[in-house]
Amino acid sequence: MILAELLTLKKDEFMRYEKALIIFGVFLFFQKSNAQIGEGGIPPSFGNSSCISQNSIDCIHFPIQDNNALLIADSLSNANDTSGFLSFNFGITLQANYNIFNTGTWEYLPDSSRLWRLHLNSPTAYSNYLIFDEFIIPPGAKLFAYNNDHTQILGAFTSKNNRQDGRFSLGPIIGNSVILEYYEPKNTNNLTSINIIAFIHSFKDVFTHTIGTSGGCNINVKCPEGNGWCNQRRSVALISKLSSSPGHFAAICSGSLITNEKRDGRPYFLTAFHCLDNNKDGSLSNQEKGQVADWIFIFNYQSQDCSTPNSAPPTTFSISGAIYRAGHSNSDFSLLELFTIPIGSYNTYYSGWNNKNERPKNGVGIHHPSGDIKKISVYSKKPKRKPVDGIKVWELEFDNGVVEPGSSGSPLFNENNLIVGQLLGTYANDPISCSNTDGKALYGRFDISWDDKSGADNQLKPWLSPNSTSNFYIQSMSGEEPCKPSYYFQNANDLHTSANINGLNNPGSAGSRTYNGVYMSSGTIETGQNVTIQSSTSVEFYGETIILGPGFTANAGSSFIASPQPCLRGCNTGVGKVGSFDVENEEAFITLGYDRSEQEENDEDEDSIVPNNQSLNPIIISGNILLFPNPTSGKFTLQTSSNFDEKYSVKIFDYTGKLIYSENNIINSTLNIDLSGNTKGVYLINIIQGNKIYIEKLIIR
Numbered sequence: 001m002i003l004a005e006l007l008t009l010k011k012d013e014f015m016r017y018e019k020a021l022i023i024f025g026v027f028l029f030f031q032k033s034n035a036q037i038g039e040g041g042i043p044p045s046f047g048n049s050s051c052i053s054q055n056s057i058d059c060i061h062f063p064i065q066d067n068n069a070l071l072i073a074d075s076l077s078n079a080n081d082t083s084g085f086l087s088f089n090f091g092i093t094l095q096a097n098y099n100i101f102n103t104g105t106w107e108y109l110p111d112s113s114r115l116w117r118l119h120l121n122s123p124t125a126y127s128n129y130l131i132f133d134e135f136i137i138p139p140g141a142k143l144f145a146y147n148n149d150h151t152q153i154l155g156a157f158t159s160k161n162n163r164q165d166g167r168f169s170l171g172p173i174i175g176n177s178v179i180l181e182y183y184e185p186k187n188t189n190n191l192t193s194i195n196i197i198a199f200i201h202s203f204k205d206v207f208t209h210t211i212g213t214s215g216g217c218n219i220n221v222k223c224p225e226g227n228g229w230c231n232q233r234r235s236v237a238l239i240s241k242l243s244s245s246p247g248h249f250a251a252i253c254s255g256s257l258i259t260n261e262k263r264d265g266r267p268y269f270l271t272a273f274h275c276l277d278n279n280k281d282g283s284l285s286n287q288e289k290g291q292v293a294d295w296i297f298i299f300n301y302q303s304q305d306c307s308t309p310n311s312a313p314p315t316t317f318s319i320s321g322a323i324y325r326a327g328h329s330n331s332d333f334s335l336l337e338l339f340t341i342p343i344g345s346y347n348t349y350y351s352g353w354n355n356k357n358e359r360p361k362n363g364v365g366i367h368h369p370s371g372d373i374k375k376i377s378v379y380s381k382k383p384k385r386k387p388v389d390g391i392k393v394w395e396l397e398f399d400n401g402v403v404e405p406g407s408s409g410s411p412l413f414n415e416n417n418l419i420v421g422q423l424l425g426t427y428a429n430d431p432i433s434c435s436n437t438d439g440k441a442l443y444g445r446f447d448i449s450w451d452d453k454s455g456a457d458n459q460l461k462p463w464l465s466p467n468s469t470s471n472f473y474i475q476s477m478s479g480e481e482p483c484k485p486s487y488y489f490q491n492a493n494d495l496h497t498s499a500n501i502n503g504l505n506n507p508g509s510a511g512s513r514t515y516n517g518v519y520m521s522s523g524t525i526e527t528g529q530n531v532t533i534q535s536s537t538s539v540e541f542y543g544e545t546i547i548l549g550p551g552f553t554a555n556a557g558s559s560f561i562a563s564p565q566p567c568l569r570g571c572n573t574g575v576g577k578v579g580s581f582d583v584e585n586e587e588a589f590i591t592l593g594y595d596r597s598e599q600e601e602n603d604e605d606e607d608s609i610v611p612n613n614q615s616l617n618p619i620i621i622s623g624n625i626l627l628f629p630n631p632t633s634g635k636f637t638l639q640t641s642s643n644f645d646e647k648y649s650v651k652i653f654d655y656t657g658k659l660i661y662s663e664n665n666i667i668n669s670t671l672n673i674d675l676s677g678n679t680k681g682v683y684l685i686n687i688i689q690g691n692k693i694y695i696e697k698l699i700i701r
Contacts, residue, residue, distance in 0.1 A: 038155040043144040043181045057105040059119035070203040088406030090204040091250030099195035112186040121177045129171030129200035138191040147175040169320040198244040206371040214369035215434030223306035230571035234349035238368040240296040252371040254410035259350035259480040261465040265518030267338035271409030282329040289324040302374035328458045332424040332444035344567030352479035353419040355450040360414030367410030377401030393442040412443045476591040483567040486523040520567035533558040589697045631699035634676025649688040
């Protein structure tokens with residue numbers, strides 16, 4: 001294979017090309033860690049009984065755990081916690097130190113390959129997890145994990161699951177036992193290292209046949225209340241908070257994938273600070289930050305329709321481990337980065353966000369109360385700003401549904417489907433529940449998490465919008481569907497461009513910045529001639545077919561992944577299933593703004609101006625100027641409140657940065673604007689008022 005030829009890779013042909021993908025000494029295929037993403041398949045012992053011994057294998061029996069005593073200990077720990085934080089303990093860590101050298105049963109197969117098996121049993125466990133502090137699988141080898149009756153199989157885990165930190169977690173395995181089966185081809189040169197450091201015994205009946213562990217007033221996300229929130233619910237995951245420290249409780253929190261300014265597919269994940277803060281002292285030790293490396297994030301744990309299923313949904317859409325990026329107790333937020341990008345079959349979505357200092361009008365919370373399948377709670381009244389023990393929160397009441405232990409860290413969405421906070425908890429002396437639906441839920445505020453405290457490890461801003469400045473910043477971003485129908489890159493300049501944020505550095509003018517890129521396609525990704533991956537950059541292609549044109553090259557010092565792996569996602573593809581490519585029509589937008597020093601608005605329920613016709617989808621700008629209707633056919637109105645006498649100016653830009661409308665020194669109470677001659681699409685309307693500029697999205701349909 002030479003540079004001049006056209007290289008086409010399809011999913012079913014890729015493996016025979018993998019070794020040939022070398023250009024100028026740079027490997028074009030680098031497989032990142034697929035943390036707990038198995039390759040599928042059947043353990044060798046299942047289908048080759050004539051060659052593999054069916055005699056008993058080495059079994060480790062852990063001491064019998066008294067689940068009732070553990071429930072009492074859990075209850076006492078919660079009774080002593082007056083913080084109102086919501087966590088849901090379900091398991092206990094049992095010490096282990098078992099590896100392929102000191103335990104288990106080995107046997108050689110006729111082709112000189114060999115098999116290692118180990119049975120781990122905790123008699124009273126409802127389910128279990130394993131944590132490895134050494135996990136190195138050589139190429140060609142495979143590890144499986146399954147339960148006693150073979151009804152659940154995880155794996156095959158391979159060299160693609162190796163991580164730089166050498167750790168790994170797997171589970172949950174339903175039942176009281178887990179059997180590990182490791183297949184190793186001949187001539188692996190003893191490169192394997194597998195050591196189990198912890199066994200998590202589940203003393204509560206979660207992830208099993210028992211569904212409905214939360215209160216009966218909670219609402220499944222596939223019920224009518226979830227209509228219009230399909231994308232957002234795909235971003236939410238249940239967190240299994242695991243610890244390798246013996247005697248430590250395993251717990252459940254919730255959280256969400258979240259997009260960033262670059263739109264580069266980086267798997268940032270938002271949850272609560274207190275989910276990491278074991279000592280509840282408002283700070284994190286390095287050990288507490290490092291614990292997220294062993295956590296497991298489970299997507300799609302939800303019903304297929306509004307009814308509650310008779311059996312538990314699969315827990316196999318999971319990812320092992322994350323890296324701590326930022327967090328602080330002042331708004332109870334933590335930003336993590338998952339060790340790997342969720343693959344296409346996980347059908348995930350990256351939710352958008354809003355950091356404006358404004359009260360959401362209405363919206364929902366999506367969460368996993370008490371470790372139950374995914375639920376949705378609805379609010380229609382504006383939440384209030386409250387300081388609670390020094391934490392700045394939204395205080396709100398739900399119309400339908402509640403939150404419970406296990407919901408901690410789950411996202412709060414506003415009327416525009418954007419994240420505006422994550423769940424802190426409830427008032428300890430008036431906890432919200434199905435028997436007290438009038439209780440208040442408390443959410444850490446996204447606008448406070450954004451940049452309220454200095455330092456990159458205390459803010460969302462440096463991670464979600466690294467090009468923001470102190471007086472010019474991104475106010476909001478829509479969510480991101482990571483899978484596109486196709487890509488074509490004409491030249492090298494087309495690569496790495498994950499976002500075109502016009503006018504960020506020079507407001508009002510066109511411009512773009514380039515980034516390392518992750519490109520996922522349900523179809524073909526193709527490059528033109530002489531496309532080059534520049535040094536010190538990283539580009540990843542995931543698609544059904546990948547075509548690299550003549551002259552394609554990757555410079556030394558670059559990283560390039562080409563993996564024929566379809567990424568079909570969307571609201572009509574089913575949970576974790578491939579279907580026709582069809583996603584909700586949600587316009588991508590970025591709202592820009594100036595000056596973070598906004599005044600606290602009045603927390604009364606009334607706005608400073610109230611539109612006469614709510615059906616016009618009004619937007620209230622700075623509390624004094626009303627924009628309606630939006631979306632619009634092209635004709636819309638700007639209306640000021642009766643007591644507003646300041647002059648203001650209007651500038652409207654299309655998404656290339658071109659100025660299409662301008663008017664200065666406006667004093668009229670009503671200004672009618674007609675843009676009906678312009679192309680349908682998304683525009684940015686700038687309202688200049690004194691030394692402040694407010695920028696909102698305007699949609700022409």
